[in-house]
Amino acid sequence: MSFTVVRGLQSEIFIPTVPPVFWTRVSKSLNEMVVALVTAGGVHLKSDKTFRLAGDSSYRRIPGDAKSDDLMVSHGGYDNTDVNKDINCMFPIDRIKELAKEGFIKGVASTHIGFMGGGGNIAAFTEITGPEIAGELVEQNVDAVLMTAG
Amino acid sequence: MQRAIEEAGIPTIIIAALPLVVRQSGAPRAVAPLVPMGANAGEPNNKEMQRAIVKDSLKNLVSIETPGGIVSLPYEYVAHV
Numbered sequence: 001m002s003f004t005v006v007r008g009l010q011s012e013i014f015i016p017t018v019p020p021v022f023w024t025r026v027s028k029s030l031n032e033m034v035v036a037l038v039t040a041g042g043v044h045l046k047s048d049k050t051f052r053l054a055g056d057s058s059y060r061r062i063p064g065d066a067k068s069d070d071l072m073v074s075h076g077g078y079d080n081t082d083v084n085k086d087i088n089c090m091f092p093i094d095r096i097k098e099l100a101k102e103g104f105i106k107g108v109a110s111t112h113i114g115f116m117g118g119g120g121n122i123a124a125f126t127e128i129t130g131p132e133i134a135g136e137l138v139e140q141n142v143d144a145v146l147m148t149a150g
Numbered sequence: 151m152q153r154a155i156e157e158a159g160i161p162t163i164i165i166a167a168l169p170l171v172v173r174q175s176g177a178p179r180a181v182a183p184l185v186p187m188g189a190n191a192g193e194p195n196n197k198e199m200q201r202a203i204v205k206d207s208l209k210n211l212v213s214i215e216t217p218g219g220i221v222s223l224p225y226e227y228v229a230h231v
Contacts, residue, residue, distance in 0.1 A: 019176035021217035022156040030208055038162075040151065041188070078188040082229060086194035095191070095204045105208065117151070130154030138158050144211055145155050146204065147164040148190040150172040150180075 026144070033143035035100075036109030037062075038133065040117025040149030041083065041090040042075025050074035051116040057124040059115040059133055064108045068094050077118030090148055109142045117149050152177050163211040165190045165203060169220050179214045181207045184226035193227040 042051050044060035051058070053076030062071065071087045073080050083090040093112070100108045113133050117125075137145060152162045156178045166172040167190050169182035183203050185192060192199035203225055210221050 016174060018174060018218070019153070021176055021178055022153045023178050023217040024156050024159050024161045026161045026212050030212060035208070038151065038155065041190075079186075079229070080188065082186075082189040082194045088197075088200050089189040089191050089194045092191040092200050092204045095197070095200050098201065099204065099208070104205065115151070125151065126154070130151050131158070133151065134155045134158035134160070137155060137160055142160060144208070145152075145160055145162040146207055146211070147152055147162055149151070149164060150166040150168050150175070150177070150187075150190075 028143055030105050031103055033105050034107045034109055034141070035096060035105050035144050035146055036064075036137055036140075036142040037091060037093060037096060037112040038137075038145050038147045039091050039112075039114050040147070041078070041114070042073045042116040043071055043083075043087065043091040043114035044074070046070055046072045055120040056116050057121045057129050059113055059129055061136070062093075062112040062114055064110045064112060066093065066112075075116050075118070077116070092148075096146070106143075109137070110140055111136065113137070161211060163207050163214070165207050166220070169222075173218065173220060176218070177220075178217055179211060180220040181210050181223050182220055183223040186227070186229045189227055189229060192225060196227070199225050199227065
């Protein structure tokens with residue numbers, strides 16, 4: 001069997017591409033790690049400014065010792081029913097505190113981060129908000145980040 | 151976001167309700183319990199499930215050795231809406 005070869009021929013079928021991976025090797029064991037939570041679920045302090053429900057690329061700081069009752073969600077992209085009943089189902093702040101207390105991890109970061117994912121200005125997230133959040137986490141020397149999103 | 155944090159030198163893992171979306175976005179590490187979007191860390195007020203998901207997620211942060219690795223977690227919550 002022989003094949004016809006046409007140079008430069010491109011498929012008309014859209015093939016999704018996966019972006020190149022970023023990867024940081026884990027160098028500590030869990031009981032030596034200070035862990036921060038980052039969520040795209042629109043979580044913030046009740047006393048803080050709510051997110052604009054359609055397209056908001058800002059983020060909110062959430063103190064590591066914040067009480068779950070002091071938190072709320074403003075997010076226009078998913079059903080908030082469950083998270084309104086219990087913030088931990090999207091932002092497991094009480095669970096991570098318990099694991100720190102037990103020594104499963106070394107500690108909880110002094111500041112967690114909430115933003116509103118699910119679309120909006122992707123360029124702003126990629127070029128501005130992402131690096132800003134990453135910078136905050138690097139500054140407070142966290143060893144690992146647990147995210148909820150997607 | 152996860153990529154930006156990982157690029158800054160902090161290892162990350164994401165708890166995903168939609169693992170295929172997460173794969174498409176190029177997440178470095180992910181776990182996927184059987185949960186709906188909005189209850190990624192487990193059923194509301196089910197401390198035991200949330201705790202198990204958070205604990206297993208952190209264990210997978212250490213054990214996943216392949217960039218882009220997604221591990222299914224054996225917890226299921228179906229929201230009745």
